[in-house]
Amino acid sequence: MEPCGPSGAGVTSPLAAAGAAGAASPAPLALLHIPEQRSRLYSFLGNSLLRIMTADTAFGLEPDFWEAFGDAFALDAAGDSAADAHIEKAQADLQRVANELKALERSVAIERVGVEYTRLFVGPGTPAAPPWETLYREGGTVLFGLPTFDMRRLFGEQGYRASPESHQFEDHIGFELLYLALRLSEAEGPAGGVEGPAKDASRDSVAPTEDPAGAAANSAGLPLPPLATEIQEFIRTHPLSFIEKLHAKASASCTAHPNSPGYYPALIELAWGLLLQNAVMPQGCLAAAS
Numbered sequence: 519m520e521p522c523g524p525s526g527a528g529v530t531s532p533l534a535a536a537g538a539a540g541a542a543s544p545a546p547l548a549l550l551h552i553p554e555q556r557s558r559l560y561s562f563l564g565n566s567l568l569r570i571m572t573a574d575t576a577f578g579l580e581p582d583f584w585e586a587f588g589d590a591f592a593l594d595a596a597g598d599s600a601a602d603a604h605i606e607k608a609q610a611d612l613q614r615v616a617n618e619l620k621a622l623e624r625s626v627a628i629e630r631v632g633v634e635y636t637r638l639f640v641g642p643g644t645p646a647a648p649p650w651e652t653l654y655r656e657g658g659t660v661l662f663g664l665p666t667f668d669m670r671r672l673f674g675e676q677g678y679r680a681s682p683e684s685h686q687f688e689d690h691i692g693f694e695l696l697y698l699a700l701r702l703s704e705a706e707g708p709a710g711g712v713e714g715p716a717k718d719a720s721r722d723s724v725a726p727t728e729d730p731a732g733a734a735a736n737s738a739g740l741p742l743p744p745l746a747t748e749i750q751e752f753i754r755t756h757p758l759s760f761i762e763k764l765h766a767k768a769s770a771s772c773t774a775h776p777n778s779p780g781y782y783p784a785l786i787e788l789a790w791g792l793l794l795q796n797a798v799m800p801q802g803c804l805a806a807a808s
Contacts, residue, residue, distance in 0.1 A: 556792075560699035563789045567649060567782075568684075568692030570635045576628055578781065581620060584613040601798070604791030611784035619779060634778045638768050646771035647764055647782075651689040654760030665689040665756065672697065672752075691764060694757045695789060701749055753797045761790045 566578065577583050587609060619627035638647040648654075652663035669688035673679060678700060680688055687693075765786045772778040 556796075557699040557702035559792065560695045560702065560789075563785065563792075564692045564695030564699060566692075566785055567639070567695065567789075568686065568690065571628055571631050573624070573628060576624070576631075578612065578785070579616050579619050579624075579627055579631070581613055581616040584609055584616055587612075601791045601794035604787050604794065606791075608784045608788035608791060611780065612788065615779045615781050615784060630777070630779055631781050634772065634775075634780075634782055637775070637778075638771055638782055647767035647786075649691045649764065650687055651691070651694065651756060651760050652687070654763050662687055663689075669693065669697070669756070676701070689756075691757060691761065691786075691789075698749065698752065698757070701745070701752070704745070750797055753793050757789070758793045758797055761786065761793060765790055 565575075569575075571578070619630065622630070637645070639645050639649050650661055651665035651669075652661055655663075655665050666687045666689045673688060676697075678697065680686070680693060765783060768783040768786055769780075772780045772783050
């Protein structure tokens with residue numbers, strides 16, 4: 519997938535932060551202040567599901583990355599047993615996959631994950647786990663349905679844009695997670711992941727075209743109840759409405775292919791758990807009032 523470049527402020531995901539700093543691996547997620555950096559986690563997941571893994575974005579193949587993630591997320595238990603179960607299982611599976619692939623040459627490990635990505639989300643032919651909401655919410659077989667228009671409208675209302683070069687519809691699960699990352703970053707204020715013009719535009723698939731109304735009012739890090747309600751409604755209406763079916767298709771495909779690492783079903787399950795947490799307690803994602 520071709521990247522979308524921002525023309526204004528951009529949310530920097532762990533991938534972009536590491537790349538901009540020139541580090542060989544991402545900063546441990548334990549260093550992130552959870553939940554104020556929840557937007558960065560959604561950005562990481564959205565970018566990971568939107569584009570095939572490369573040597574520069576292969577942080578998910580590092581066992582230490584997922585160990586640090588587990589340590590950090592222990593600070594943010596929401597008390598929802600279903601959400602916690604998904605997150606714990608996903609973290610364990612991702613760490614297992616990373617450990618197994620660590621024994622291979624780096625290029626071979628990346629290739630295996632890339633083959634899995636292509637089969638699940640690209641093709642040839644019909645992808646095993648189509649990543650577009652339209653195919654799940656409407657039960658159809660033709661892309662560009664009502665969910666696509668819904669997401670395009672939301673992008674426009676918030677001043678976001680997806681570059682035409684992306685060659686993806688706006689109801690792609692990756693775009694929906696990036697939309698959520700941007701909305702959360704606005705709630706968190708400058709300390710929560712909103713930065714100036716992106717240092718590496720190629721890492722950002724969705725970006726705001728202007729400072730949305732209300733962002734300045736929330737710059738102190740205080741939660742805005744209307745925004746929290748909006749985030750909760752968006753999660754339930756869009757990504758949470760089809761991610762269980764997406765996960766089931768991805769898992770079934772990987773089970774049927776013994777050489778498939780199972781990286782993306784675990785990544786989808788992690789997003790599923792995060793969404794369940796936030797659907798129950800959306801204000802837990804926002805910077806806490808002091």
